[in-house]
Amino acid sequence: MANTATPAAHLSAQELLKLGNSGRETPFLNKIWPQVVGTFFGIGTGVFLNFQTRRPVFSGIQKHVLLTAGFIGVLTYVQNQRESYLAEKDAVYRHYVELHPEDFPVPERRKIGDIFEPWIPVR
Numbered sequence: 062m063a064n065t066a067t068p069a070a071h072l073s074a075q076e077l078l079k080l081g082n083s084g085r086e087t088p089f090l091n092k093i094w095p096q097v098v099g100t101f102f103g104i105g106t107g108v109f110l111n112f113q114t115r116r117p118v119f120s121g122i123q124k125h126v127l128l129t130a131g132f133i134g135v136l137t138y139v140q141n142q143r144e145s146y147l148a149e150k151d152a153v154y155r156h157y158v159e160l161h162p163e164d165f166p167v168p169e170r171r172k173i174g175d176i177f178e179p180w181i182p183v184r
Contacts, residue, residue, distance in 0.1 A: 095133055107125035
């Protein structure tokens, strides 16, 4: 049976930083969420506007296409800004850890049995 524990559990903070994103892959839905949500909101907004003005639901298809493209564009921009912000924040944290290694000692390895307190059943 393969060891399912994290191999990085015994590494120091600086060694963990050197690992980076090796072996990690972005989940599928995280890659396509702006397109999925933008399509849903674009078509939904067009349908809602047509419903409110008592027109056939899918009339004026150019409205649906433009709203969908607009929502996808805005959500893609928001996603890129979020990734940029998080990358900058990670860089600040990484710099702090590199400057202050004494604040991040290597964690001691303990067994689960040492962490739990003894169990005494109360009846």
